[in-house]
Amino acid sequence: MFESEKLLDASRHFKKIAEQVGMMFPYIEWDLKRAGIKVEPLDYLMISVYLVIITLVISVFIVGAPLIIAGGSASYIGILMPFILAAFIGLYCIILPKTKIERRARQIDNNLEYMLKDMRIQLASGVPLFNTMVNVSVGGYGECSVIADRIVKDVQSGKSITDVLDDAGMASPSEYLRRALWQIVNAIRSGTDITVALEAISKDIRVMKEEKIKLYSHELNLWSLIYLMFAIILPSLGVTLLLILSSFVGAAIGETILWGVLVVLIFFQFIFVSFIRSKRPQI
16 A cells, blocks of 8 residues: 555655654654565655545544534534544554564564574585575575565675675564574674574574463463353353342343343354464464
8 A cells, every 4th residue: 555656646745744753753764674665764654644634534524524413422423533533544554564563573483493494504515605595585485585585686786795684684574584694794704604603593593482382371371261261151150140130030031132142252252262363373
């Protein structure tokens, strides 16, 4: 969306506002690079301001005006709703780079250990570093191969491999990949063995994955108790208590209430399972 030329042309009228907003986000340039969003910082801010203003204007006519005309308490909602929707769009534009950075970092870390092991084997076999990067770029290591391919293209364009690796480390959303690339740069400049540095980074990644698994197992015990409480114990005891109370007051529990409890339970279990799945470490 932010790479659309039409959207960029429509947002150029808000350049002055975007420049003022940019002073509040001094690290937006690096956030965009690490998120893989191929847009200039000022262009990104212009489009963000444009989306916020357009959302505000459209929601005033579509949501705000009908509610204000309806009168009563709905008029207050009609006044607030356009600003709430515009604030939501603005918040989305702010957190989008951070969200993509975290997603890319996870994708990189998932394959980084295997990529470094492959590089270590090739370098130990006497394969030059550039040829190793070429092989890694087509090795099927996901986001790691994408970054390696970008490094290869930059080196082929005439740049120094140390400068390219240094820049790639700065733009990397993954801390471990950043350390690996900078270790390679330091090894090249100092003339030391690159495979030793890669081995150290691989061990750190392995330890990090083991710690994530242990932490997930501890969290899973807690979430299992919560699931047992809210999905099994409370519904069964709650329905039983309702039946007992209804016998005292002489009111019957209708079928609608029981179906409502079932729907709530199904919805809760769906949300709970999705939450647990999102917490599972991707290794």
